[in-house]
Amino acid sequence: MRLRLEKRLDDRWWIKPLVALVSLMLALIAGALVMECASIPYYKAYILMLEGAFGSVYGLSETVVKAIPLMMLSLGIGIAFRMLLWNIGAEGQYCMGAVFSCAVALAFPDFPMAVMIPLMIIAGFLGGALWGAIAGALKAFFDTNEIITTLMMNYVAIYFLEFLVYGPWKDPTGYKFPMTAMLSPSSHFQQFGNTRIHLGIVIALVLMTLFHIILTRTRWGYEIRVAGENREAARYAGINITRNIILVMIISGGIAGLAGTCELAGIQHRLQHGFDLGYGYTAIIIAWLARLNPISTAIVSFFFAGLIVSGDHLQMSLGVGSGIAEMIQGIILFFVLAGELFLNYRLTFRKDRR
Numbered sequence: 001m002r003l004r005l006e007k008r009l010d011d012r013w014w015i016k017p018l019v020a021l022v023s024l025m026l027a028l029i030a031g032a033l034v035m036e037c038a039s040i041p042y043y044k045a046y047i048l049m050l051e052g053a054f055g056s057v058y059g060l061s062e063t064v065v066k067a068i069p070l071m072m073l074s075l076g077i078g079i080a081f082r083m084l085l086w087n088i089g090a091e092g093q094y095c096m097g098a099v100f101s102c103a104v105a106l107a108f109p110d111f112p113m114a115v116m117i118p119l120m121i122i123a124g125f126l127g128g129a130l131w132g133a134i135a136g137a138l139k140a141f142f143d144t145n146e147i148i149t150t151l152m153m154n155y156v157a158i159y160f161l162e163f164l165v166y167g168p169w170k171d172p173t174g175y176k177f178p179m180t181a182m183l184s185p186s187s188h189f190q191q192f193g194n195t196r197i198h199l200g201i202v203i204a205l206v207l208m209t210l211f212h213i214i215l216t217r218t219r220w221g222y223e224i225r226v227a228g229e230n231r232e233a234a235r236y237a238g239i240n241i242t243r244n245i246i247l248v249m250i251i252s253g254g255i256a257g258l259a260g261t262c263e264l265a266g267i268q269h270r271l272q273h274g275f276d277l278g279y280g281y282t283a284i285i286i287a288w289l290a291r292l293n294p295i296s297t298a299i300v301s302f303f304f305a306g307l308i309v310s311g312d313h314l315q316m317s318l319g320v321g322s323g324i325a326e327m328i329q330g331i332i333l334f335f336v337l338a339g340e341l342f343l344n345y346r347l348t349f350r351k352d353r354r
Contacts, residue, residue, distance in 0.1 A: 005345045016343060023339030027332040034331065038324055045314055045328075052313025053306035059313070061195035065267065066305035068200040069094070069259040071298050073283035075207055076128075076255030078292040082215065083228040083248050089135060089150025090256040091280025092157030093128035097257025098264045099161055100127030102180060102271050105187040106169065113186040117199075120187060120261055128257015129250045131157060136249025140242045146249075158276050165271050179272030189266040200262030204298075207255060211294040224248060256280065285333065289340070307332060 008015075032042035053063050073090045080087035100123040105116065131153060138144035162178070171181040189198040215221040227234040227244055235241055259279070268275065286304055290296035311325035 002349070004348050005341075006348050008344055008346055019339045019342050020336075023335045024332075027335035030335065031328045031331045034327060035324070038320070040318065040320060040324065045318060045320075048317045049310035049314050049328075052317070053310040057195070059309060061197050063302065063306045063309050064201060065196045065198075066308050067298075067302045068198075068204050068266070069263050069279050070283055070286060070305055071204045071301035072200075072207060072259035072262065073256050073279055074286040074290065074297045074301055075204075075211055075294060076252045076259070077283050078287040078290070078294065078297055079211060079215075079224070079255075080248055080252035081228075081287055082292050083224050083244065084231070085136075085139065085245060085248055085252070086147045087132065087135070087150050087249065087252050088147055088284065089131065089153050089253070089280070090259075090283055091276055091278070092150070092154035093131045093253040093256035094260040094263075094280050095154075095157040095161045095276050096127040096131045097124035097254075097260030098127075098271060098275060099157075099164065099260075100124055100257070101261040101264050102169070102183070105183040105265075106180065109184040109186075111186060116184075116186045117189070117265070120265055121203075121258065124257045124261025124264075125254040126257070128260065129254035131257070132249040132251075132253020133246060135253075136246040139249070140245040154280070161271060161275060162273060165273055165275075169271065171270075177272070180270045183265075183269050187265055188269055189262065191266070196267060198262070198266035200266045203258065203262060207258075208294045208298050215294065285337065289336065 028046065032046075035042040035045055051059065053059050073094060076093075077087055077090050101120040104119050104123045108116065108119070111119070132150075135144075135146050135149040135153060138149050139146045165178045165180060169180045171177070171179055174181070189200060191198045192201075215224065223234070223239045223244060226237065227239055227241060231241060263275075264271065282304060286297060286300050290300045307329050311329045314320065314328070315325040
């Protein structure tokens, strides 16, 4: 008897929920084994993780707060991936959006909120769009590998942000900590109720709706889909590939830049060392798990945000090291991603022929 992977020829409705359920169960079992080896009561840990992310108003609100940048970054990455443009630079575009927005807030601290917020949103979009446009132009005109350019530009953007907070933008009253001065109240996004949920959630949901309409109901969305599925066929159909590459990378980078603006104006209210939290890389996983669908992206972003919040809650409640919390998150992600294989393939047993 031999075990083989075979391509699925059917697409039954129950396959997706079954694969997701089995992946989650295996992840929980593997996580329990790791915690048992570390002398951590796994049953208590899992209860704390669930309570931390979804068991209270505060937990739910913090999950939504984390979901805002993840959703926006995943949407931006998703539209590029639709055209088979591998934008790995969302992290850098996120940082550049925050830098441009912060520049506006620092330059015009006396502007009223009605003027300041739109200016910061525009500046954040332009910062990310500029970073995306550079990689897009290199791809369109010189066929430069966008994976390499966007990845390398991440480091340029991150270190540029670090240069600013350690150098010219460093707060002279900040006890030598690498951070800017606190931005003026007029640059802060409105928060809802007694939570930290802010205006960014509205922007993210509007973008989700807009992208869904564009990709499914417009000619440009059709061009993106055709160019992604078969670039030669798209050229034959008269679609301008060069223009679309640059435009898609501008939009993709601009949305990532908006995510940086939302994090700056909605939560942190200043640039500081460590502003980049790795959301840009997590968003790549989210976009693929959501199968580049804008509505699915919002749902997957929410659950990924819950995973982040639950890990933080576990670390604080049990006093475990950050490594254990991140390891558990990684185990869950590994099994969920591995489960994706069985959506397209199935295991079969075949008898050896003699």
